[in-house]
Amino acid sequence: MTLLKTENLTKAFGALTAVNGVTLEVQAGSLHSIIGPNGAGKTTLFNLLTGQMEPTSGRILFEGRDITGTPANRIAHLGIARSFQRTNVFPALSLLDNVWVAAFARGRSWRGFAWQQADRYPEVTERALASLRDVGLEGKANQLAREISHGEQRQLELAIALAAAPRLLLLDEPAAGLSPDETLRMVALVRGLKGRYTIVLIEHKMDIIMGVSDRVSVMHFGSLIAEGTPAEIQRNADVRRAYLGGVAVG
Ligand SMILES: Nc1ncnc2c1ncn2[C@@H]1O[C@H](COP(=O)(O)OP(=O)(O)O)[C@@H](O)[C@H]1O
Ligand SMILES: [Mg+2]
Numbered sequence: 001m002t003l004l005k006t007e008n009l010t011k012a013f014g015a016l017t018a019v020n021g022v023t024l025e026v027q028a029g030s031l032h033s034i035i036g037p038n039g040a041g042k043t044t045l046f047n048l049l050t051g052q053m054e055p056t057s058g059r060i061l062f063e064g065r066d067i068t069g070t071p072a073n074r075i076a077h078l079g080i081a082r083s084f085q086r087t088n089v090f091p092a093l094s095l096l097d098n099v100w101v102a103a104f105a106r107g108r109s110w111r112g113f114a115w116q117q118a119d120r121y122p123e124v125t126e127r128a129l130a131s132l133r134d135v136g137l138e139g140k141a142n143q144l145a146r147e148i149s150h151g152e153q154r155q156l157e158l159a160i161a162l163a164a165a166p167r168l169l170l171l172d173e174p175a176a177g178l179s180p181d182e183t184l185r186m187v188a189l190v191r192g193l194k195g196r197y198t199i200v201l202i203e204h205k206m207d208i209i210m211g212v213s214d215r216v217s218v219m220h221f222g223s224l225i226a227e228g229t230p231a232e233i234q235r236n237a238d239v240r241r242a243y244l245g246g247v248a249v250g
Pocket of ligand 2: 044
């Protein structure tokens with residue numbers, strides 16, 4: 001079943017077409033990676049999917065419904081959650097509070113919200129803790145986000161996205177800026193989420209997505225130039241030549 005579909009999705013910034021006629025189908029339950037060099041248009045594609053930007057033309061269908069032009073706050077309520085390429089957590093809040101806000105925002109209206117009464121929402125707290133558990137940070141729930149390592153902050157950001165109980169999880173370079181060890185840990189976490197969520201994973205490093213992806217789409221100068229299984233993409237001469245600049249991918 002197709003969960004997400006784009007049809008000829010296009011975003012122009014003046015003379016620059018950052019996303020150019022992208023037609024993409026993401027199957028429910030799959031992990032679909034989008035790779036391509038810096039500037040290919042990957043983050044802009046996410047900005048369109050999450051309503052942060054309106055497309056110049058084209059359509060976005062989620063669960064068969066046309067959601068093109070739906071604002072970001074409504075997109076979140078439809079069950080699409082994203083993580084950002086740059087870490088995006090509240091440094092002065094505890095880890096639990098960071099995920100708690102996301103868990104709460106998903107389920108309810110903010111009317112009547114009282115910070116001091118967080119303990120009156122046990123089911124929200126339970127979902128928040130479960131999200132921290134999913135990324136291995138449960139033991140640090142009461143530490144402040146600024147006190148944990150950069151790698152752990154990226155894991156926290158993943159937990160924030162999970163706390164919203166998404167049907168579609170969009171991850172924008174979750175391993176950006178991480179050390180090799182932290183990268184391995186992040187890849188393992190994402191692999192652990194496979195099957196539980198439909199995931200679209202943006203990466204520019206080929207090796208990261210090869211072991212985890214069901215499908216890979218390759219983006220270059222705003223357009224999709226190839227799509228297939230990781231093995232097919234690895235073999236694809238155009239992809240190797242045009243994108244990877246001769247970097248060994250096997
Ligand atoms: N808000 C914006 N205004 C103008 N140009 C932008 C904006 N956002 C992105 N771009 C440009 O669009 C192109 C694609 O950027 P981006 O989507 O961030 O690529 P990627 O995530 O693949 O590295 C780049 O040339 C970038 O400079
Ligand atoms: Mg980007």
